[in-house]
Amino acid sequence: MSVETAPRRRRLEPDARRGQILACAVRLFGERPYADVSTTDVAREAGVARGLVNHYFGAKKDLYLEVVRVMVTIPEVAVERLPKGDLRTRVEASVTWFLDVVSRHSTSWLAAVTARGMGGDADVERVLAEAEEVAADRMLVAVGLADEAEDREELRGMVRAYCGLATSTAREWLQRGALNRAQVHLLLTTTLLTIVEQVIPQVIDGSARPAHPAQPPA
Template sequence: MSVEAMRRRRLEPDARREQILSVAIRLFGSKPYAQVSTTDVARDAGVARGLVNHYFGTKKDLYLEVVRVMLTVPEVALEQLPQGDLAERADSIVGWFLDVVSRHSTSWLAAIGAGGMAGDADVDEVIAEAIDIAADGILRAVGMERRPPPALRGMARAYVGLAVYTAQEWLKRGVLTRDQVHALLAVSLVTMVERVFPQA
């Protein structure tokens, strides 16, 4: 269904909230934080500005939700992983990550760069939280503990950092291909699980 058709018909609250969030993801992905207003989001979503405030609060609250959504691994991605061996699972989670960041590359790059809001305590907290969730998701994806010791979680966070910067080399700088990124991340994850994580 087109955005225009969604504008014209009455949506359930969850669907309307998702529609507004989708518009916000697109706008914050294409412009710096300072250049996007809740009025812009409301106009493009075809709703009153008050509705944006009703669902998300302030502009900053809306932006924080955009960053959270763009950087957090959803539960469904982990549930859909194959039950194969470590290499298959690593290959699958890396493939899922690359699909997401390439499909939403502009918005993802803006979110990981904090959209001009780097250094803001709330934005930094959301990014750190998303990295923690991603690290826990990586550990679950490779069959490791749900409550990892600090050293293991730190290693998993380091892998997330590798994934983020490697994806930037592909999407932002254009010096790596998707296949090169996939190979680097999948092989690194298997190696870390087999040879590095046990040290934690």
């Protein structure tokens, strides 16, 4: 969920050039609806030939899908760089990282999570769903539950639900202005700690599982 813009009109290595083009696409798709951005626009912004954009990303929709993917997917390095402290320290750092990223790329992130101009598109939905699964796995690593195999699907479901809350809450801050950053940070930190410290233990020990309904007498 982080893309930086490289200097324009320089001879760059392929990975750096690809990153530069992607950074320009992230910015343009954040500023305008999908229909109003062309690969020519992206090429012009990046200072490259349009054919180079096609070479690295394919058609316009392929480029857009990559923009959405990079905006909504938690990179592995973000989890690797979390501090080695206690649960609260790691949760605080995770929430801070998330808020830093979405605020730094606010227009592009909002455009990605709302898929502006592409609502209901099956390919966009697939990318968003894949990002949810990645987020679930990486959040379990972040809170020290990656090795909890027996109840893994239930835990991943709760983490996916939390990630949905995080997205909605960030939109209340960035899009609607109903909350400020400190309030969002408090809400997301407190909620995640509650899930990990109070809800998940009940799931693991079985106390939160629904009882089987009694069978009627024969």
